[in-house]
Amino acid sequence: MHVNPHQIVVEDLSFTYPRMPEPALDNVSQRFRQGRFYVVLGRNGSGKSTLALCLNGLLTPGKGRVLSCGLDTSRPGNAPEIRKQVAIVFQAPDTRMVGSTVEEEVAFGPENLGLAPAVIRKRVDEALGLAGILDIARRQPQQLSQGQKQLVAVAGAVAMEPSFLISDESTSMLDVRSQAGVLKLYADLRERGVGIIHVTHFLEEAAAADHVVILEGGRVAGGGPPGELLSDPTRVRDLGLDPLPATMVARELATLGHIMDGDVLTAEELLQWSRA
Amino acid sequence: MAGRGITIGQYLAVDTPLNRTDPRLKLSAVVAGVILVFLYSTGRELLVFGVLLLVTLLATRLPLLPVLKSLKTVWVIVLVTFLLQAFLTPGEVMWHRGFLSVTDTGLSNGVMLSARVVLLVILLAALTMTTAPLDLADGLQSLLLPLNYLKVPVSQVTTVVSITLMFIPGILEQSHKLVKAQMARGADFESANLIRRVKDIVPVLVPLFVKVFHDADDLAVAMDARVYNGGRNRTRLYPLEIRLLEKVLTLAFISAAVAIKFVL
Numbered sequence: 001m002h003v004n005p006h007q008i009v010v011e012d013l014s015f016t017y018p019r020m021p022e023p024a025l026d027n028v029s030q031r032f033r034q035g036r037f038y039v040v041l042g043r044n045g046s047g048k049s050t051l052a053l054c055l056n057g058l059l060t061p062g063k064g065r066v067l068s069c070g071l072d073t074s075r076p077g078n079a080p081e082i083r084k085q086v087a088i089v090f091q092a093p094d095t096r097m098v099g100s101t102v103e104e105e106v107a108f109g110p111e112n113l114g115l116a117p118a119v120i121r122k123r124v125d126e127a128l129g130l131a132g133i134l135d136i137a138r139r140q141p142q143q144l145s146q147g148q149k150q151l152v153a154v155a156g157a158v159a160m161e162p163s164f165l166i167s168d169e170s171t172s173m174l175d176v177r178s179q180a181g182v183l184k185l186y187a188d189l190r191e192r193g194v195g196i197i198h199v200t201h202f203l204e205e206a207a208a209a210d211h212v213v214i215l216e217g218g219r220v221a222g223g224g225p226p227g228e229l230l231s232d233p234t235r236v237r238d239l240g241l242d243p244l245p246a247t248m249v250a251r252e253l254a255t256l257g258h259i260m261d262g263d264v265l266t267a268e269e270l271l272q273w274s275r276a
Numbered sequence: 277m278a279g280r281g282i283t284i285g286q287y288l289a290v291d292t293p294l295n296r297t298d299p300r301l302k303l304s305a306v307v308a309g310v311i312l313v314f315l316y317s318t319g320r321e322l323l324v325f326g327v328l329l330l331v332t333l334l335a336t337r338l339p340l341l342p343v344l345k346s347l348k349t350v351w352v353i354v355l356v357t358f359l360l361q362a363f364l365t366p367g368e369v370m371w372h373r374g375f376l377s378v379t380d381t382g383l384s385n386g387v388m389l390s391a392r393v394v395l396l397v398i399l400l401a402a403l404t405m406t407t408a409p410l411d412l413a414d415g416l417q418s419l420l421l422p423l424n425y426l427k428v429p430v431s432q433v434t435t436v437v438s439i440t441l442m443f444i445p446g447i448l449e450q451s452h453k454l455v456k457a458q459m460a461r462g463a464d465f466e467s468a469n470l471i472r473r474v475k476d477i478v479p480v481l482v483p484l485f486v487k488v489f490h491d492a493d494d495l496a497v498a499m500d501a502r503v504y505n506g507g508r509n510r511t512r513l514y515p516l517e518i519r520l521l522e523k524v525l526t527l528a529f530i531s532a533a534v535a536i537k538f539v540l
Contacts, residue, residue: 039443058497084501095491096498098442107513109502114509121513132404140289156502251367 005070006034007197008086008164012064015050024050025161026218031067034163034195036038039184039206042215043240048080048199051215052168055197056086069163084113087157091169093141102144102152103128111161127159131185144183146180152184164195171200183208203244206230216240224236231263246270286445287408288343294336294406298518301526306403310529313395317535319384322391324536329395333402333530346401347394354390355395361386383480400454404441413438417507431507439495443488454480 009031016023027048032038032055042048053059054066059074069085071078087109090096099105103124110120125240128134131151136144141152150170157165171179179202185210186196198205206212206226214229216224221239222229230236233243233251250264250273264270288297294302309329316322333340347354367381407415416434424430455465462478 019382053497055388056501058501080503088501090494090498092494095494098410098439098495098499100289100410104408104410108504109501110510111510112503112505114511117511117513120511138289151381160502161506234471259529 003067003070006163006195007067008032008069008197009067010051010055010064011066013051013054013066013129014059014063015047015054015059016062017050023062025054028215028218028220029064029205030220030223032164032195035116035117035190035193036210037190037196037208037218038198038211038213039209040197040199040205040213040215040263041201043201043219046215046240047218048201048215048220049168052088052166052197054201055164055166056088057082058088063256064093084160084231085162086164086166087160087162088166088168089153089157089170091172093146096153097141100140101138102133102141105141105152106159108209109156113160123159125162127155130158130188131155132181145178147174147181150174150178150182151185152221154182158189158194162194164197165189167196167198171198171202171205179205201231201235203241204266208269211219212242226265227263232263249260251260280415287441288339288342288405289408290335292406293339294333297406297522297526298516299407299411300516301518301522302403302407302420303412303415303419304341305526305529308397309399309533310396312533313392313399318540319388321536321540322395324540325533326391326395328529328532328536329398330401332399334470336406338402338406342405343401346405347397349374350393350397354393355516357385357393358390361389379521389523409438411516412505418516421526422454426453429506435507438487439492446491447484449490451480451484454484 002216008031012030012065013025013028015025016024028051040051042050050059053253054061054073055068057066057068057079060074067075068082071082071085072252073079073082106127106166107120110123115123124137125134128137131154132150133151133155136148141149143240144152144192150173155168164174165186167182171182174182183198183205186198186239190210200206207230209226212223212226212229213220214257216239221274222235229239230244231247233247236243244265246264246267246269250270264273309325312325313322316325329342335342362378362382363376363387365379365385367379369426370380372377404412413434416437417430420428420430420434421539435477437505455463458479459465463479465473465476
């Protein structure tokens with residue numbers, strides 16, 4: 001296999017948790033490129049989070065292999081470099097914070113990299129600025145809203161200056177506005193050349209992706225651009241997911257004779273189309 | 277409810293000179309204080325040390341209420357210590373009823389021991405309230421560094437200490453939630469029947485332990501994901517730095533505490 005430092009390559013990956021009869025991941029192969037926005041969709045138990053943990057070596061393959069930025073995750077010696085290159089943000093930030101202030105929390109990763117204080121300061125300020133939370137730098141994480149905590153967690157990952165950022169259902173516990181804030185941050189990071197792999201069960205969040213991967217029962221059930229993959233309700237149902245409401249409305253309108261120009265995945269797109 | 281309003285072990289992010297003081301100096305002062313509290317042999321020495329401690333805390337503008345609230349956690353221990361000493365220590369009987377008798381030595385020992393416990397709690401509360409867990413870990417690590425030569429995993433030990441401190445408020449909050457949930461289902465934690473109270477506490481402890489282990493695992497994974505390797509080669513956004521004034525004031529506090537032992 002060609003080793004590419006700007007990709008995460010998953011090849012025939014299988015993983016079974018101890019004392020579990022069925023594999024959480026079964027022969028998964030996928031390629032993630034830096035600078036693109038991927039959404040990994042699937043129902044609970046489909047293996048999404050297991051895949052996320054395998055991508056930065058927090059879990060190592062039972063079978064097959066994962067090459068993260070050209071480094072084999074099975075080799076323990078590669079772990080620090082992989083963690084540096086492939087950052088991860090989790091679902092519930094509350095139990096995962098170590099800093100007593102927001103800036104200390106964000107600085108934790110760069111501190112572990114052994115960077116000079118001035119470099120850490122620069123990275124922390126940049127990450128907080130990008131996340132739009134510079135004004136809360138001195139506050140205690142416990143005092144923040146759930147949305148702010150998640151932005152702090154993302155800023156902590158960004159401060160590592162990773163090539164990829166994996167989001168393991170990082171928006172699932174947020175209100176709609178906070179969800180939008182975190183997704184916008186991911187879009188901004190993508191513009192800066194970071195590869196985003198956003199694991200979610202919200203179909204709506206896939207609309208902004210460059211590429212969608214659908215997992216079902218630990219296997220890749222489908223993949224492709226969101227418009228192509230999610231605009232056909234029948235296909236979406238076949239993949240074990242519920243079609244998007246905006247798509248359903250657009251389809252219904254189409255059956256009534258309204259001509260649609262392109263795919264409709266979000267309420268905004270539906271609104272734009274109706275105005276046009 | 278047990279655990280409600282407890283502030284011991286909880287960092288207070290307030291801007292006081294004590295918060296800004298280097299953790300190594302605070303640790304040194306607290307260690308000296310703890311040793312001296314046990315070396316003081318008279319009530320007068322303990323009282324004067326108590327005054328010194330209070331004056332120091334007031335001078336540093338640390339909010340005293342949270343510090344004193346931490347005593348709520350140990351009042352039962354203080355009371356039991358006092359009663360056991362008062363009733364069980366042989367000496368000249370001062371009060372007698374039935375098989376119970378209070379002796380002068382018992383009373384004196386009880387007061388001394390209770391005062392020691394109170395002073396220790398105030399010392400530790402002042403340390404943990406003014407020192408962020410990560411700073412505490414760094415301070416401990418720096419002071420215990422020579423133990424590395426004896427193959428003691430200093431980094432890991434100090435991280436465990438700091439993480440434990442971080443977990444205390446969360447555990448208390450979680451236990452509060454669980455107690456409320458159980459009370460809503462009819463559990464009676466105020467019952468006079470001890471067996472019933474013990475039976476009712478089990479459904480609180482089991483999920484509490486499960487949650488704590490789960491949270492600890494989450495935290496370990498999150499730290500691992502951010503390249504934490506036991507603190508080796510770790511740098512800091514705010515490197516530890518001892519300023520001259522801090523050093524002089526800490527030395528003055530320790531000297532005054534030592535003087536109490538040898539001058540009074």
